[in-house]
Amino acid sequence: xxxxxxxxxxxxxxxxxxxxxxxxxxxxxxxxxxxxxxxxxxxxxxxxxxxxxxxxxxxxxxxxxxxxxxxxxxxxxxxxxxxxxxxxxxxxxxxxxxxxxxxxxxxxxxxxxxxxxxxxxxxxxxxxxxxxxxxxxxxxxxxxxxxxxxxxxxxxxxxxxxxxxxxxxxxxxxxxxxxxxxxxxxxxxxxxxxxxxxxxxxxxxxxxxxxxxxxxxxxxxxxxxxxxxxxxxxxxxxxxxxxxxxxxxxxxxxxxxxxxxxxxxxxxxxxxxxxxxxxxxxxxxxxxxxxxxxxxxxxxxxxxxxxxxxxxxxxxxxxxxxxxxxxxxxxxxxxxxxxxxxxxxxxxxxxxxxxxxxxxxxxxxxxxxxxxxxxxxxxxxxxxxxxxxxxxxxxxxxxxxxxxxxxxxxxxxxxxxxxxxxxxxxxxxxxxxxxxxxxxxxxxxxxxxxxxxxxxxxxxxxxxxxxxxxxxxxxxxxxxxxxxxxxxxxxxxxxxxxxxxxxxxxxxxxxxxxxxxxxxxxxxxxxxxxxxxxxxxxxxxxxxxxxxxxxxxxxxxxxxxxxxxxxxxxxxxxxxxxxxxxxxxxxxxxxxxxxxxxxxxxxxxxxxxxxxxxxxxxxxxxxxxxxxxxxxxxxxxxxxxxxxxxxxxxxxxxxxxxxxxxxxxxxxxxxxxxxxxx
Numbered sequence: 266x267x268x269x270x271x272x273x274x275x276x277x278x279x280x281x282x283x284x285x286x287x288x289x290x291x292x293x294x295x296x297x298x299x300x301x302x303x304x305x306x307x308x309x310x311x312x313x314x315x316x317x318x319x320x321x322x323x324x325x326x327x328x329x330x331x332x333x334x335x336x337x338x339x340x341x342x343x344x345x346x347x348x349x350x351x352x353x354x355x356x357x358x359x360x361x362x363x364x365x366x367x368x369x370x371x372x373x374x375x376x377x378x379x380x381x382x383x384x385x386x387x388x389x390x391x392x393x394x395x396x397x398x399x400x401x402x403x404x405x406x407x408x409x410x411x412x413x414x415x416x417x418x419x420x421x422x423x424x425x426x427x428x429x430x431x432x433x434x435x436x437x438x439x440x441x442x443x444x445x446x447x448x449x450x451x452x453x454x455x456x457x458x459x460x461x462x463x464x465x466x467x468x469x470x471x472x473x474x475x476x477x478x479x480x481x482x483x484x485x486x487x488x489x490x491x492x493x494x495x496x497x498x499x500x501x502x503x504x505x506x507x508x509x510x511x512x513x514x515x516x517x518x519x520x521x522x523x524x525x526x527x528x529x530x531x532x533x534x535x536x537x538x539x540x541x542x543x544x545x546x547x548x549x550x551x552x553x554x555x556x557x558x559x560x561x562x563x564x565x566x567x568x569x570x571x572x573x574x575x576x577x578x579x580x581x582x583x584x585x586x587x588x589x590x591x592x593x594x595x596x597x598x599x600x601x602x603x604x605x606x607x608x609x610x611x612x613x614x615x616x617x618x619x620x621x622x623x624x625x626x627x628x629x630x631x632x633x634x635x636x637x638x639x640x641x642x643x644x645x646x647x648x649x650x651x652x653x654x655x656x657x658x659x660x661x662x663x664x665x666x667x668x669x670x671x672x673x674x675x676x677x678x679x680x681x682x683x684x685x686x687x688x689x690x691x692x693x694x695x696x697x698x699x700x701x702x703x704x705x706x707x708x709x710x711x712x713x714x715x716x717x718x719x720x721x722x723x724x725x726x727x728x729x730x731x732x733x734x735x736x737x738x739x740x741x742x743x744x745x746x747x748x749x750x751x752x753x754x755x756x757x758x759x760x761x762x763x764x765x766x767x768x769x770x771x772x773x774x775x776x777x778x779x780x781x782x783x784x785x786x787x788x789x790x791x792x793x794x795x796x797x798x799x800x801x802x803x804x805x806x807x808x809x810x811x812x813x814x815x816x817x818x819x820x821x822x823x824x825x826x827x828x829x830x831x832x833x834x835x836x837x838x839x840x841x842x843x844x845x846x847x848x849x850x851x852x853x854x855x856x857x858x859x860x861x862x863x864x865x866x867x868x869x870x871x872x873x874x875x876x877x878x879x880x881x882x883x884x885x886x887x888x889x890x891x892x893x894x895x896x897x898x899x900x901x902x903x904x905x906x907x908x909x910x911x912x913x914x915x916x917x918x919x920x921x922x923x924x925x926x927x928x929x930x931x932x933x934x935x936x937x938x939x940x941x942x943x
């Protein structure tokens with residue numbers, strides 16, 4: 266836009282202001298009107314310079330003239346037109362093609378200044394006026410990590426819609442796929458799926474492109490319906506002529522979904538994904554492989570291994586933009602698994618502060634993790650209040666997030682003694698019954714298992730009891746759920762299932778190897794065996810952690826265990842009642858108080874054992890005798906029972922004394938002849 270002599274150019278008359286006549290003033294007003302925020306002088310100078318406009322004097326003088334005429338207002342933030350009406354009038358006076366050029370010019374200025382968000386807004390404005398703008402500039406701005414995912418998606422979709430002639434088919438396809446990724450990050454999954462279904466129906470570019478679209482559709486369903494995700498991803502992989510890069514993308518995405526749900530072929534899929542990515546690296550492929558490998562490690566209970574894998578991934582890399590939120594939330598989940606509750610809380614707060622970069626889709630997951638963290642340390646009122654707020658929000662929640670928030674509310678209700686309200690919430694839901702979709706409702710099933718009568722929710726609880734056989738990953742996040750499942754299994758009469766869950770927990774404890782999971786392992790062991798020594802060890806270890814509900818539950822079971830000395834049982838009941846009171850778990854506190862009252866009213870209401878013979882063996886002694894009679898060493902028995910070598914040795918000496926024997930040979934003979942029937 267070049268200047269013309271003021272004598273030959275018509276004057277611009279603006280209501281309530283002196284005439285604006287110079288070319289520089291025309292250009293200044295247009296630049297200010299186009300700007301998405303108050304203008305600084307550097308912005309105006311570069312806009313005029315790119316437009317080839319010369320002022321003849323300093324730009325400062327032109328600006329001062331316009332201020333003195335009441336056209337511009339000045340402030341610390343910058344320059345702006347004196348009214349919205351004036352701005353609208355200036356914009357209406359700019360021809361559409363020129364307005365698009367000004368918006369595009371402003372975008373370039375903002376990009377050079379390192380302001381990609383402002384540049385994206387200008388490009389959107391340009392696309393409203395013109396069919397096409399600089400495609401390189403669009404791609405550059407939309408892929409900048411500083412641009413909010415929702416804004417990036419809108420920009421890319423606008424570019425796709427305007428380029429209907431398909432001047433660059435490959436670029437348009439890349440824009441559409443990137444727009445879908447950004448819509449997912451922005452929490453607009455419904456729009457993402459709608460775009461994909463529309464594009465699949467249009468069938469613009471042949472079967473290979475349809476494969477890409479099916480793959481993206483599978484990725485969209487990963488956090489909603491894993492079964493559909495795996496189906497669409499499988500359809501995308503069936504074509505033999507799939508583009509190598511997109512095949513690698515699809516395989517790495519499939520590996521993540523498969524590992525998260527404990528797919529039986531997860532290991533093979535990860536291996537195939539690794540080979541495909543090595544041959545034809547796809548954007549973000551390294552991140553997806555790390556997520557898949559970490560999920561696979563977690564499925565086997567190896568939480569520390571999962572954490573180490575996730576730490577190798579770089580969430581700040583350009584290719585990690587669409588995966589950064591998953592990385593952050595998985596790392597936080599790993600901290601909760603290890604009992605690092607304070608660190609997890611700090612990480613949740615930090616991630617919430619960066620939601621503009623991570624994407625709005627991460628917000629519900631962070632809220633669920635925050636509620637779960639508060640539940641684990643006993644901040645029950647706060648956990649329930651936050652869960653209720655999130656559940657009442659107008660935006661639709663992903664199934665897993667909604668299930669976790671409902672689980673928090675149900676558990677708090679049971680702990681407070683509001684059993685009817687908890688049961689009503691459970692009855693109102695219809696969780697999926699088949700794998701892998703029902704895995705997302707695991708913690709909801711754990712909450713239902715807290716019902717004193719778990720048979721009321723029989724099918725839900727029974728499905729939940731079997732889920733750890735496929736993957737231990739859902740069990741890791743809330744350690745105190747493991748004893749609850751064992752207790753529910755026993756109440757349902759399924760002692761074999763209770764033993765299986767105990768075995769799973771011992772496997773986790775052996776791999777995590779910290780006080781929290783050792784305590785939980787002792788707790789489930791004590792519930793299965795009835796051995797107060799195991800429950801005593803659980804209490805001792807859990808005292809060193811911040812997991813107050815887990816400690817209180819272990820104290821209650823120690824107090825209620827057959828074989829606990831009367832004084833110890835009464836003290837444990839009183840202590841757990843006090844802990845429940847501090848947590849606000851008034852229903853649990855009432856149960857504990859009743860138990861303490863009963864224990865303090867006379868002789869201990871437990872049967873005494875005879876002094877000699879098989880009937881005299883405690884549960885712990887019987888388990889040691891069983892293993893050693895079958896040929897296990899003391900070391901093997903200690904590992905199997907998750908107790909120390911010293912404990913096994915002590916139990917064995919007691920067994921010898923009660924049975925009147927002196928050797929392992931005699932033990933095997935007695936056991937084969939008079940094996941207990943418990």
